[in-house]
Amino acid sequence: MSLVGVVGAGVMGTGVAQNLATSGHDVVLVDVDPGTLADARDRIELECRMSRMLGGPDLDAEAVLARITTGTELELLAEAGVVIENITESWDLKARLYPKLDEACKEGTVFVANTSAIPITRLAGLTARPDKVMGVHFMNPVPMKPACEFIPGYHTSESTKDLVRELLVSMGKKPIPVNDASGFVSNRVLMLTVNEAAFLVHEGVADAATVDEVFRSCFGHPMGPLETADLIGVDTILYSVEVLHDEFNDSKYRPCPLLKQMTAAGLHGRKSGRGFYSYSAAGAG
Incomplete structure (x- = not known):
């Protein structure tokens, strides 16, 4: 898997970045707030150091953080093969973000919407690549949860589904397919x-x-x-x-x-x- 982008360094985005990095992926984590990015790195370091104490794997915090690049500019996502979006669950914010992602990312980049309620087809309509938009509802805390909801939109292609499924399996997740409707099953x-x-x-x-x-x-x-x-x-x-x-x-x-x-x-x-x-x-x- 090529470089994976993660947008949004809140609780969910940080967990996704940590899970990706501990699974061997190189990650670029983007957020508008430098302070939030610094907090995210601190949180990942702490989680890695506490992992064995909490019954998880023995993680090398320095090695995990070395796989994560952080920054505030979407242009950092230019070479990412997959971008996972985790910003606040607000339609207005997402509606402003996705057209910018279209501009910042290469034509083949797949967008994964980590949303708890917003329909994937609606999000895909914000982009010029609706066939390359997939929904994944990760559970919190992301590194500890073994499964997630796997939600294709109306236009999502089979190749997009296959790529995202492969990524999730590499992260140790069981993708559970559900149809696209607000809230999906869990929420x-x-x-x-x-x-x-x-x-x-x-x-x-x-x-x-x-x-x-x-x-x-x-x-x-x-x-x-x-x-x-x-x-x-x-x-x-x-x-x-x-x-x-x-x-x-x-x-x-x-x-x-x-x-x-x-x-x-x-x-x-x-x-x-x-x-x-x-x-x-x-x-x-």
Whole structure:
């Protein structure tokens, strides 16, 4: 596999870059914010050093980081054979990005949209290469999750599917094919669950810890829905629910006001230090 580009150095993009590099791929990681890129490198180094302690493989942090080039200019993607897009789940932001990717990348470059809710066919319509656009919904944390949703758009070619499938397998992922519809399978169900759990807190039926305890103790879930929201990012949950509401025009996807308030207040979960729970360097508090 040739050079792989990763756009967006947030939680998901950093995880994708780390997974690619630990699988032996050369990566160029692009983000508009130099500080975010520096944080991404620090996070990857820490994750690599902690990998063996957490039951993962023994990783050489220096070797992994040596495979990752970072920068703020899309022109760095010019030689990438595949570009994986991981920016904020906002149609307006993605609509501005994809035409720029078309200009920055060579004609044969395949675009992979790592989106949790936006239809792939709609994203492909932003480009001059709809046959070379594929959807992959990676799960968080990316390096630890063994599977992902594999979503072709209406125009996605068989050669594009084959190329992306080969890349995913090289990353240790099982691609699970699903058809192109907003939210796909996982988030069509998960976002409704998290949104309804937030309503329970918003309405005073139970606090976050109680909601999560019901799911852990009664159903055997390793994490409750609101712990999951903090892991994914409360802001990301809100944006995904809003996309589902816009796409289906169905009131069952109406976002909980608490999610809007928390997002506006910067209570985005683990990445901000506080969401439904408070976090420190040592973990949840």
